[in-house]
Amino acid sequence: MIRYLPHPVPVFLFLVLIIISGFTLSIEVRFIVSVMLLLLFTFHIHGNKILRTIVRIVIPLCIAIGLFMTFIYPETEQWLTIAGIRLSRDGLTAAGEMTSRILLLFTGIIAFFNLITIQRLGSYLYQNNLPVWLVFILINGLKFVDRFKYKLSEIHFYQRLRGMPLENIWQRWKATVKILIPLLYFMIEESSNRAIALEMRGFTATTRRTTLKPDRQSTIDKIITILISGIIIFILLRSILL
Amino acid sequence: MNISEYLRRNITPPVFSLMTVGVAINLGMGQVVALLKIPLYLDSLGTVIVAAMCGIIPAMITGIISNLLASAVFSPAMMFFIPTMLVIALLAGILTRKGFFLRWWKAVLGGMIVGVCAAIVSAPISAYLFGGITLAGTDFLVLYFRATGQELLQAVLYQGLASDPIDKGITFLLAFLILSKMPRNLLMRFPGYHYLRQRDA
Numbered sequence: 001m002i003r004y005l006p007h008p009v010p011v012f013l014f015l016v017l018i019i020i021s022g023f024t025l026s027i028e029v030r031f032i033v034s035v036m037l038l039l040l041f042t043f044h045i046h047g048n049k050i051l052r053t054i055v056r057i058v059i060p061l062c063i064a065i066g067l068f069m070t071f072i073y074p075e076t077e078q079w080l081t082i083a084g085i086r087l088s089r090d091g092l093t094a095a096g097e098m099t100s101r102i103l104l105l106f107t108g109i110i111a112f113f114n115l116i117t118i119q120r121l122g123s124y125l126y127q128n129n130l131p132v133w134l135v136f137i138l139i140n141g142l143k144f145v146d147r148f149k150y151k152l153s154e155i156h157f158y159q160r161l162r163g164m165p166l167e168n169i170w171q172r173w174k175a176t177v178k179i180l181i182p183l184l185y186f187m188i189e190e191s192s193n194r195a196i197a198l199e200m201r202g203f204t205a206t207t208r209r210t211t212l213k214p215d216r217q218s219t220i221d222k223i224i225t226i227l228i229s230g231i232i233i234f235i236l237l238r239s240i241l242l
Numbered sequence: 243m244n245i246s247e248y249l250r251r252n253i254t255p256p257v258f259s260l261m262t263v264g265v266a267i268n269l270g271m272g273q274v275v276a277l278l279k280i281p282l283y284l285d286s287l288g289t290v291i292v293a294a295m296c297g298i299i300p301a302m303i304t305g306i307i308s309n310l311l312a313s314a315v316f317s318p319a320m321m322f323f324i325p326t327m328l329v330i331a332l333l334a335g336i337l338t339r340k341g342f343f344l345r346w347w348k349a350v351l352g353g354m355i356v357g358v359c360a361a362i363v364s365a366p367i368s369a370y371l372f373g374g375i376t377l378a379g380t381d382f383l384v385l386y387f388r389a390t391g392q393e394l395l396q397a398v399l400y401q402g403l404a405s406d407p408i409d410k411g412i413t414f415l416l417a418f419l420i421l422s423k424m425p426r427n428l429l430m431r432f433p434g435y436h437y438l439r440q441r442d443a
């Protein structure tokens with residue numbers, strides 16, 4: 001099991017490399033790189049989470065796009081007919097092109113957000129002088145979603161107790177407004193309190209920031225950063241010159 | 243005034259706290275829709291509310307962060323639709339300043355205009371990156387238009403033009419209803435107050 005947790009910089013460069021590769025590599029290479037990445041992630045500490053997300057989101061999307069592009073490609077002549085279903089060569093090529101690109105891009109994005117948590121990303125960006133309010137939104141955004149869901153179910157429960165009808169679409173539509181107004185009022189109040197508390201503690205001060213544990217790159221991170229940067233420069237130069 | 247100066251002056255604690263709420267609304271509306279069984283997305287409601295209450299730049303930042311977090315939590319596809327969210331934020335901010343949140347029918351009209359623009363912006367992304375399939379309920383419309391012999395981009399654009407104005411029209415109407423019923427003392431904390439309650443001024 002690989003326990004190495006990389007620094008945000010090499011992971012971000014890795015994501016950039018994946019995005020560039022998604023638009024420059026051939027279909028076969030994209031599939032091979034995707035499979036190699038998936039195999040690599042199976043041995044990582046967050047491997048299960050990454051693979052679960054890929055199976056839940058990416059595979060159904062790839063299958064749907066593959067089927068769609070293969071069978072509904074009306075402007076080209078048919079290449080093969082199986083049980084009355086037409087297949088076209090152009091359709092198959094387009095299916096391969098799209099599914100390989102999505103598999104590679106999505107694998108990169110899913111890996112990025114699993115290898116670097118939003119909290120660590122926010123902490124790194126804060127240390128690098130990103131405006132404090134931006135870090136506040138980035139980190140608290142997800143926390144507020146949980147609060148939003150909790151408060152939503154609470155308000156929904158009490159509105160139901162008060163006899164709010166939810167039988168037809170019109171009643172549900174009216175209920176949406178009746179639920180959202182107290183919910184938003186509560187959320188804005190709570191968020192304002194947090195923001196004022198931060199302001200009182202001087203979080204928006206523009207003086208130089210110091211941290212107890214600076215998030216520095218290790219030697220392995222530095223080597224990976226140099227390697228990925230080199231590959232990105234090579235791919236860009238190759239695509240410009242050829 | 244440059245952008246950093248603008249941000250320093252205008253992103254005050256009430257504004258960035260509302261932006262956080264806007265992100266939460268964008269990400270959490272899926273839960274509301276599922277709970278009340280409404281056949282809509284409403285995934286840009288937070289951006290529209292922030293645009294109306296705080297302006298264009300805070301709404302754009304809210305949209306970008308919402309889609310980034312959504313790609314981390316829900317589907318990586320959301321990251322590629324950031325340009326659509328930026329267009330929604332820009333137009334919602336402009337329409338607020340033109341008084342589109344003062345009457346309900348104006349809000350619906352504004353939403354439909356935004357829906358058409360959002361469909362035009364998202365069609366090339368959806369067509370070239372996903373082949374028009376995003377595993378949403380509206381995919382069958384793309385299938386239908388494609389089966390009738392339309393080009394992929396045209397099919398995706400027609401699907402967007404058929405569904406987005408309705409969704410955005412309802413999103414704007416919902417935003418109008420929420421903002422018109424918000425307590426005045428709460429609205430007055432935000433710079434967009436004068437565009438929302440002109441009658442009180």
